Amino acid sequence: xxxxxxxxxTLSLSPGExxxxxxxxxxxxxxxxxxxxxxxxxxxxxxxIYGASSRATGIPDRFSGSxxxxxxxxxxxxxxxxxxxxYYCHQYGSSPLTFGGGTKVEIK
Amino acid sequence: xVQLQESGPGLVKPSGTLSLTCVVSGGSISSSNWWSWVRQSxxxxxxxxxxxxxxGSTNYNPSLKSRVTISLDKSKNQFSxxxxxxxxxxxxxxxxxxxxxxxxxxxxGQGTLVTVSS
Numbered sequence: 001x002x003x004x005x006x007x008x009x010t011l012s013l014s015p016g017e018x019x020x021x022x023x024x025x026x027x028x029x030x031x032x033x034x035x036x037x038x039x040x041x042x043x044x045x046x047x048x049i050y051g052a053s054s055r056a057t058g059i060p061d062r063f064s065g066s067x068x069x070x071x072x073x074x075x076x077x078x079x080x081x082x083x084x085x086x087y088y089c090h091q092y093g094s095s096p097l098t099f100g101g102g103t104k105v106e107i108k
Numbered sequence: 109x110v111q112l113q114e115s116g117p118g119l120v121k122p123s124g125t126l127s128l129t130c131v132v133s134g135g136s137i138s139s140s141n142w143w144s145w146v147r148q149s150x151x152x153x154x155x156x157x158x159x160x161x162x163x164g165s166t167n168y169n170p171s172l173k174s175r176v177t178i179s180l181d182k183s184k185n186q187f188s189x190x191x192x193x194x195x196x197x198x199x200x201x202x203x204x205x206x207x208x209x210x211x212x213x214x215x216x217g218q219g220t221l222v223t224v225s226s
Contacts, residue, residue: 001170033210033212035213043218044203044205044216044217045154045213046216047212047213047214050210050211050212051210051211056211088153090213092207092212095167096171097144097156097169097212099153099154099156102153
């Protein structure tokens with residue numbers, strides 16, 4: 001199974017700053033089938049990015065994804081107050097599907 | 109807009125069977141999507157349990173395969189999860205979700221907390 005390692009564990013930033021989240025896979029992710037989710041307390045995960053770089057429907061363009069193979073990045077260009085949350089990466093290129101441990105983006 | 113809603117007992121006894129149902133609205137369960145179960149516990153984060161296609165084909169996480177069965181009922185536009193021999197380690201929020209081809213888990217239910225305790 002592909003293990004996804006996210007870093008950092010916590011990111012402390014101020015609104016308006018740029019956030020860069022990393023996800024490293026233990027082996028190459030097939031077809032770059034890598035997704036990013038945002039989760040807030042008491043809510044289900046919300047799909048932000050799929051296919052490493054495609055934004056899901058309704059996702060603002062301040063969210064962008066990049067990377068290929070084993071190294072992927074989620075960038076939030078300018079943090080809005082509603083962006084402070086947990087973020088997970090997820091690979092769906094091979095079974096079993098797996099998730100990273102998450103990065104918490106908190107207000108500094 | 110596709111919506112999914114989980115239902116089932118919130119408390120299950122150790123060694124018992126966990127049974128959950130997910131009703132799909134705003135779309136057909138016979139469409140070209142996979143229908144999945146995912147759980148989230150404080151100790152293990154997000155864990156994919158398995159999925160089913162409208163043909164009845166299934167894929168399971170090897171770590172749970174021996175205890176899990178996913179089935180679907182087209183007449184009710186719903187799919188279900190059964191997990192046997194549960195322990196406290198199976199306590200989690202259980203989500204059902206749709207996996208669109210090439211896009212992965214795009215629509216999720218709100219989640220339901222299942223606690224395993226006597």
